[in-house]
Amino acid sequence: MVNVLIVYYSLGSNTKTAAEAVAEGCREKGAEVVLKTGTEANENDLLKCDGIAVGTPDYFSYMAGGLKDFFDRTFYPTQGNVTGKPYVAFVTHGGGGRAIKSVESICNSFKFKKVAESVLVKNRPSEHDIIKLKELGHALVAAIKR
Numbered sequence: 607m608v609n610v611l612i613v614y615y616s617l618g619s620n621t622k623t624a625a626e627a628v629a630e631g632c633r634e635k636g637a638e639v640v641l642k643t644g645t646e647a648n649e650n651d652l653l654k655c656d657g658i659a660v661g662t663p664d665y666f667s668y669m670a671g672g673l674k675d676f677f678d679r680t681f682y683p684t685q686g687n688v689t690g691k692p693y694v695a696f697v698t699h700g701g702g703g704r705a706i707k708s709v710e711s712i713c714n715s716f717k718f719k720k721v722a723e724s725v726l727v728k729n730r731p732s733e734h735d736i737i738k739l740k741e742l743g744h745a746l747v748a749a750i751k752r
């Protein structure tokens with residue numbers, strides 16, 4: 607069984623909706639999904655999973671503080687044990703979307719391996735966005751199985 611961790615943050619509901627679509631995509635490919643906010647998830651969640659999907663709104667051109675909190679708390683406890691872990695990322699934004707840079711930069715510091723192009727969604731995910739987000743989940747599970 608493939609285990610996927612989805613860590614996201616969302617003050618409104620846009621990124622939560624996006625995270626749920628990624629989760630559905632992962633489940634469609636047979637994965638077991640743990641879906642948590644950045645303030646709920648911990649280092650054990652990260653160590654246990656086979657791959658991770660990370661999602662955030664763009665707040666001031668950076669990731670949300672609630673997701674950054676997850677990365678801050680888990681970096682030292684997982685350092686060296688998550689190298690090469692497959693990851694995908696998604697961002698919802700109001701027209702900018704530069705927060706993706708901060709996400710990809712931190713994932714690079716953790717030495718995760720990016721396995722699909724990140725998905726950017728303007729505000730609330732449309733039906734088309736939901737399809738792209740599900741496909742992101744498919745791509746993550748496929749990369750884990752490879």
Ligand SMILES: Cc1cc2nc3c(=O)[nH]c(=O)nc-3n(C[C@H](O)[C@H](O)[C@H](O)COP(=O)(O)O)c2cc1C
Pocket residue numbers: 615616617618619620621622663664665666667668698699700701702703704728729730
């Ligand atoms: C405090 C705050 C700062 C924001 N800053 C940006 C920004 O710099 N660039 C941008 O494109 N959107 C910005 N937005 C818009 C949000 O990224 C966008 O509405 C997002 O979908 C909200 O996600 P959520 O509903 O999951 O909280 C900001 C929103 C808030 C509340």
